[in-house]
Amino acid sequence: MKASIVTIGDEILIGQIVDTNSAYIAKALNKIGIDVYEILTISDQQQHITATLQELLPKVDVVIVTGGLGPTKDDVTKKTFCSFFEDELVENPQVLAHVKELIEGFYKRPITQMNRDQALVPSQATVLFNKMGTAPGMWMEKDNTVFISLPGVPYEMKYLIDYEVIPKLVEKFKRPFIVHKTVMTYGRGESLIAEQIEDWENNLPQFIKLAYLPSPGRVRLRLSARGLYEQLLHDAIAGEVEKLMELIGDIIVGYDEDESIEVVLGRMLTAQNLTIATAESCTGGKIAQTLTSVSGASAYFKGSVVSYATEAKENVLHVPAELIEKYSVVSAEVASAMAKSAQEIFQTDIAIATTGNAGPLKGDSDAEVGTVFIAIVFKEEVFVEEFNFGQPREKVIDRAVNKALEKVYKEISKKY
Template structure:
């Protein structure tokens, strides 16, 4: 089963927004055995959309469009969709009633003719109820192929995918099973790992593929298999995982659920153990706390964070001794450890992370070179820190600091399982 995704909107092509919809749709399709072979972005232009539909229909079994379904005049997807299938628009009473109810409940203003237009749908389409918005999804079939048009608003699209599209595709098609296994490594780069795995890759069965996914300080290795028998597929992929351990056991840090973020792993482990984390940040400016609390469930293990950006804040709020800063500098192991230790005490947590460094472009309150960062960690038994040099890109320094902080606490938590 092959799918293609077409995202529609000038805002994507000019870089005003990031196309997160395609990533979500592709992941959901993959989970039910449908492989996405191409993603195309086009303008809100009839000719461009028609061309994209025609080309996608020649390659794919399932074509999903997202975007261009709003009430404004530049949203042309519905009309183009109708023209492609040589259809006409008709009033759908259920959609009109839903739009009117939304306006009555949330807008408190009379419904406009433009909003009533949302209830006009192609006569041949199966309407997908959009409980979160006024633009319905549309499902059209042409022979054995399915064409689906979804609104571009992410939360509207996601609900339709989960509640309408995925169940509909599962009912319509027999699909192969797809199984992924992701192994995390640290300590070696992508090219070095590829050299070690050259023979391994040559001997992989044809239904299993290996992908390298380099990230900040780590390389993920993803084995992906596709087959008709789920049990046999899982066995064959797991056998290859054993081969990875034989070849890379010295640098494998853990196995990971597909696309699971390190912050989510930490959150799960802390929650399971009924432990709590806090943070004291300087050079990361709140990025560490933000990265952790972005994910649902963080409140069960994260008590809070403090951004003590200025030296004065470190002294007056975190109670880092002035003498310590004067002796060792604000960017130092000693200050990082004091920050972590005092944050742990202030928030009454089991663990606390701290960051202090020079993210650039100037040195600030320290003579340490730009890119120098100290990450501190206070645990129930000890407090320590590590020094890193991340270069002179401010954004890179912040991201690497957060990543290394997470790696430090993850290693600390999981070491309890190995002891």
């Protein structure tokens, strides 16, 4: 089975907003065994939408369209659907009742004609009730292809996908099972990993595919299996992951999309009743941001000092001026002093410190651009290491964040 996803809106085409809807829909379809054939973004012109629907008609089984369902004049999707299906708009009493309840009951204002028009839907459409907003979704069929129109507002779209669209697709179509397992690795590059697991990869069963998903400091290995028997797929992937553990177990930190290193690290800190703080210069607070992105981080994360300027290192973290003068602000000695000070200020078991030149200019040090010192204080022990993460600036910062978290993970793993 194949599906196409179409997002409508000039605001996406001019870069004003980022299309996150397509990624959410694609994941939801993949989970129920529907392959996404393509993802398109088109303008909100009626002729463009019509041409796109006509072009997709013989290609795919499902077309999901988001956007263009609002109350304003530039929202033309309903009219286009009527034209494409040779239909007419009619007022749906259930949708109108919902719109009135929302506008008059929740927002406490009179309903306008523009609000009433939200209840207009093509007469042949199956209405997908939108409890999160006023614009309903629509399900229509033509020549064995299902066309689904959803609001572009992300939380409304997500509700309709989860509670209306996916259940209806599961009921209508017989689909193969698709099972994914993502292995999260840190601290080794894609090419080195590929060399280590080459024989294993070459001997994977035909129904299991491997994809490398690299990003600065981390590589995700995604195993995907497709077939008619779900449990067989799960068992097969589990067996391959066991083999993978024997080959690169030292760099595997977790599994699946939710098992990022910050999630795994948070679980480890909680289990061992450890606390952590950060003192950041070149990473600008991004380590703290990453750690606190995990629900429940307040149990172990105590605080951060973003000492970007040299003066902040001296005045807030109390790094001695003579230490900076002797070794430079980008040095192992200063990184260590920053980490010790953060540990003392926040009274934690562990502290991370970063200082470096992320570029493009060198700042207050003559160290090469891309140079970063990462210091870890673990109770009484201090570990510091120098790295050169190259360029550009964004890459340096991302790699420094990932490397710092990886180093903490490894130290905890050694001790517990």
